[in-house]
Amino acid sequence: MTDLKRIGQGRTADIFEYSQGRIIKLYKKDFPAEAINQELVVSGLASSLGIRTPEPFGHTQLDGRDGLIFQRISGVSLLSLIIKKPWAISNYSKLLASLHAEIHAYEAAELNRTQKKVLCDYIQQAPLLTEQEKEKIIRYTEELPDGNKLCHGDFHPDNVLCDEGYWIVDWMTGISGNPAGDTARTVILLSVGSMPDDTPAPLKLFVQFLRNKVKAAYIKEYLRLTGHEYSTIDEWILPAAAARLVEWIPQNEKDALLSIIRARLKTLV
Numbered sequence: 001m002t003d004l005k006r007i008g009q010g011r012t013a014d015i016f017e018y019s020q021g022r023i024i025k026l027y028k029k030d031f032p033a034e035a036i037n038q039e040l041v042v043s044g045l046a047s048s049l050g051i052r053t054p055e056p057f058g059h060t061q062l063d064g065r066d067g068l069i070f071q072r073i074s075g076v077s078l079l080s081l082i083i084k085k086p087w088a089i090s091n092y093s094k095l096l097a098s099l100h101a102e103i104h105a106y107e108a109a110e111l112n113r114t115q116k117k118v119l120c121d122y123i124q125q126a127p128l129l130t131e132q133e134k135e136k137i138i139r140y141t142e143e144l145p146d147g148n149k150l151c152h153g154d155f156h157p158d159n160v161l162c163d164e165g166y167w168i169v170d171w172m173t174g175i176s177g178n179p180a181g182d183t184a185r186t187v188i189l190l191s192v193g194s195m196p197d198d199t200p201a202p203l204k205l206f207v208q209f210l211r212n213k214v215k216a217a218y219i220k221e222y223l224r225l226t227g228h229e230y231s232t233i234d235e236w237i238l239p240a241a242a243a244r245l246v247e248w249i250p251q252n253e254k255d256a257l258l259s260i261i262r263a264r265l266k267t268l269v
């Protein structure tokens, strides 16, 4: 393996120092080329719109793996700041909301991946749901209000890096759509998250407490900034939860999503 220094790790890739002021995001072997290209395209769009995101410098290969080169940010994630300074949680959550609302102010009609199509494709592939349930959720999703705004698709505190400013990373899931759907995904991510089985109970409780605090303050600030009602976000919870079932998440997290999905399905006529 390369002797580059690893400085970060995500679910899809490892991040290494590359050259002066640059990093390489090296994807897992056989990671779909289309998704990597999507990250390059959306990062380029976000950067050109003036959103603070590491500038992308193109594609390369290293040790038989695909990589994208980006501007290096010498900061820590918002998630690590929240854990380190929980007393400042309210400010960090407001920041999360304001960055998200800022992204949503931009149009992204030029992106060919659209929210409803992506959501419905995922729901169609979702494990654990019956064909009838999938059909019902897809029909419901198709009726939701359209949008053509820039949506990050995976906006959470670990995808925000902080130095003297703030940087949004990880644009692979970027799409054009209704911001309310993008916010609903963040609400789901802050609502349902599991920890390894051997996590000590007090730590589990503490993390759950922090997550709930972030969620409440994030929602409140997002609604204040945009002037929207929570109901506009809430109506996207069902597809956001169902689409997440296709992801590589632990079974107990899938079970929690399933209870949300089935409770909501019951309320549909």
Ligand SMILES: Nc1ncnc2c1ncn2[C@@H]1O[C@H](COP(=O)(O)OP(=O)(O)O)[C@@H](O)[C@H]1O
Pocket (backbone or CB within 6 Å): 007, 008, 009, 010, 011, 012, 013, 014, 015, 023, 025, 054, 070, 071, 072, 073, 074, 075, 077, 158, 159, 161, 169, 170
């Ligand atoms: N441009 C960058 N500069 C410095 N660190 C980065 C940069 N991009 C990502 N990282 C670090 O690597 C982690 C994983 O990167 P990310 O793009 O979110 O990958 P994944 O898609 O696997 O989640 C980030 O949370 C961050 O800590």
Ligand SMILES: [Mg+2]
Pocket (backbone or CB within 6 Å): 010, 011, 158, 159, 170
């Ligand atoms: Mg990430």
